[in-house]
Amino acid sequence: MPPEKDPYTFWQETLHGARYIVAPMVDASELAWRLLSRRHGAQLCYTPMLHSASFVKDAKYRRDALQSCDEDRPLFIQFCANKPDVLLKAVKMVEGHCDAVDLNLGCPQAIAKRGHYGAFLQDDWDLVYSLVRTVYEGSKLPITCKVRVFPDIDKTVRYAQMLESAGAQIITVHGRTREQKGRFTGLASWAHVKAVKKAVKIPVFSNGNIQYLSDVERCLKETGVDGVMTAEGNLHNPALFQGLSPPVWEMAKEYMTLVRLHPCPISFIRGHLFKLFQHCMLLKECKDLRDRLATRSTYEDLLSMVEDVEKHFHLYHDGSKELDLTEAVECVKKLREPIWLCQPYERPQSDISEPQAKKPKQEETSDCEVLPPGLSKNKLKKLQRYPNKQFRPRVLAPKCIQCANPRGEKCERKLCRVCCKSTCYSESLDCNGHRIWIGSKRQQALISTQHQVTVTL
Incomplete structure (x- = not known):
């Protein structure tokens, strides 16, 4: 059933109006780090992204992912998914363990492209709508979404409105496109975030460009969002939300x-x-x-x-x-x-409109x-x-005398395993280096056959 509370009541009462938020980070936002962040000003934390299919199938994966404690609230569990029924099964398994589930629509990595999840669902709005709506209608937990933007602000706004209509209770807008990663990361666009905030009637969190507490306050003022999320800034300085550099x-x-x-x-x-x-x-x-x-x-x-x-x-x-x-x-x-002292790593800036432009090699x-x-x-x-x-x-191994593969170090014929096995098979030979004993096995088989013939006669 859909959540009884409206999105802003959920944000104010369950999340206590959380404004300082630690992002979901693969291999980095585990329980110990979440607790450290909470001690130093974080008001809401996310688990690392979990694969919904693996979560449903693998009990050990579930146990590790659900590691938490009483201090670890409010907590969002984030899933990536591309099958609504599988996502719903995973969400039902975490009811009682968290305050909401978040659908990852922002991961820009190559593995997300191969697996068809994260930011690479941006091109399939029908599927995204179905994922959100299925959880909204079938679970007691609120569902939220973390997205990346399109280069076009209007398209980004329409995307956010579609998520709102599907049942998303909160939208976190990472103001970078899915192409803005690695050396093309650059600055996040707060203009996109501001436009989304004005266009929807649910709480909006902003993600990107947060290195100091002053950036948090400036983001809240310039975009009008309800909360600010940080990832890399938190990793370099867990006390960022306190305005300290210990x-x-x-x-x-x-x-x-x-x-x-x-x-x-x-x-x-x-x-x-x-x-x-x-x-x-x-x-x-x-x-x-x-x-x-x-x-x-x-x-x-x-x-x-x-x-x-x-x-x-x-x-x-x-x-x-x-x-x-x-x-x-x-x-x-x-x-x-x-x-x-704890302080941020400052990335070089690049333009959101030209995320794929390559710099000359000397630069x-x-x-x-x-x-x-x-x-x-x-x-x-x-x-x-x-x-x-x-x-x-780097030491290159000597090559096989019959092909370009590395040869076995102990092979007396100076062959790779494939060539050695082929030679042993055709000539009934053994190779102690590769532990191939075709010749010996054939000899044993021949002796056994001769013995059976002798006994029969």
């Missing part, structure tokens, strides 16, 4: 304490620490700390690394020692706050250094962020 180790230690109470995968912990320490780790003197963060795989090792970061930077923080940035990369020199590097040739794109990006990083030389 030392990075304070946030890291508090997070690690929460992880002890509410465990999560080591990869999640490492990801959060990299975001918190991102600026610190660009210093040459922090190479050992950076390497430890990248390679250690236990909670205790990562906690020890956090404590060592505190020891390293505390002398600078209390004024006992002055940090020399003369040899630091340019992106560190331009920071507003001291390098050891693709950052302000840090001119990058050497011969590295992959991913390694070049890493080298931009960590100029002192060294990559292991």
